[in-house]
Amino acid sequence: MPIKSSVMKLHNIQDNFADHVGQDETSMDDGFRSLFKTGSITLENRMSVYRNNVIKSLRDAIIATYPITGKMLGADYMKKLARLYALDHKPSQANLNLYGENFADFIADFKPLSKYPYLPDLAKLEWAMNECYFASDDSALDPVAIAQLSANDQANLTLVLRNAVRLCHAPYRLDQIQSLCAGDSAVTALENGSCTILIYRPDLDVMTIPLQPYEYDFLKSFQQPRNLSEALEDFTAQHNGIDILPMLEKFFSCGIFKIHQ
Numbered sequence: 001m002p003i004k005s006s007v008m009k010l011h012n013i014q015d016n017f018a019d020h021v022g023q024d025e026t027s028m029d030d031g032f033r034s035l036f037k038t039g040s041i042t043l044e045n046r047m048s049v050y051r052n053n054v055i056k057s058l059r060d061a062i063i064a065t066y067p068i069t070g071k072m073l074g075a076d077y078m079k080k081l082a083r084l085y086a087l088d089h090k091p092s093q094a095n096l097n098l099y100g101e102n103f104a105d106f107i108a109d110f111k112p113l114s115k116y117p118y119l120p121d122l123a124k125l126e127w128a129m130n131e132c133y134f135a136s137d138d139s140a141l142d143p144v145a146i147a148q149l150s151a152n153d154q155a156n157l158t159l160v161l162r163n164a165v166r167l168c169h170a171p172y173r174l175d176q177i178q179s180l181c182a183g184d185s186a187v188t189a190l191e192n193g194s195c196t197i198l199i200y201r202p203d204l205d206v207m208t209i210p211l212q213p214y215e216y217d218f219l220k221s222f223q224q225p226r227n228l229s230e231a232l233e234d235f236t237a238q239h240n241g242i243d244i245l246p247m248l249e250k251f252f253s254c255g256i257f258k259i260h261q
Contacts, residue, residue: 058086061096062103066126069107069119071181081110097134101127121170122177125197128166129208132201135164140255155229158260161222164201165256167211170194175210200256209254214239215247225260 062082063070070078085106091099104123113119140162146154168174171194180190196216198209211219218235235244251257 055083055086057096058089058091058099059083061099062086065097065100065130066103066123068126068178068181069123072116072119072122072177081107084110097130100130103127118170118172118174118177121172122174125168125170125174125178125199125208128168128199129206132164132166132199132206135162135201138163138258141252141257141259143252157228158225159222159228159231159257160225160260161219162200162256162258164206166199167216167220167223168195168197168199169216170197175208178208198254198256200254202255207254214242215251218247219251219256222257 059079059082062085063078066078066082073081085100085103089100089102089106093099104120104127107113107123108120141159146157149157173191173193173195175195175197176190196211196213198211198215198219200207214235217238218231221231221234232244235242
């Protein structure tokens, strides 16, 4: 029992400390101050050091997760924006690789950037890429093994998108913005229009490829487990005249499906 009591006390102290790191000096009450010894350096100054280090770590995590957004804004502006976000958004978990999920919403509500309506969608694309990078491993569908199945077994296959697969739809040409930031000389100006993008991680690196709207619709139907035969029938009925075989070969070669057990 004494051990349990001690652990709980330490846990409460840690929670209390974490709460105060995210606040200014005026929030430090007598109960919090009593946890620390007095010294030549005031508690306000000591807490300020912790606070600055924490905010800098959160700011740097945002900058690392959203490099394309950072290029569009410029390094100095991105640092300031990421710091503002960090001041108002505490991490919900210890893994900073997964910090910043709602950064796109923060940008959308940030009035100085209202003249750049594509930025929130760009941030959503980058978050999807981040999710793919850190998604748990799983096994891709093996097209060779599928080809060896009987027609009946193939018809009964239930597939779903793999863990490291995301789909993006935006009313702006995010694919061209991405190419521009990567230094692609083939893209000289941004076109008007929307885009649909496949984001996936075949091995260690995250890849993005533009999709036709009908390809996007087909893949979106596999965000939940779905019978392959039924999906093909629905696609053929909705997109008469489109050859489905090249599309299937493309997606199977990307390794974005897995068998739902």
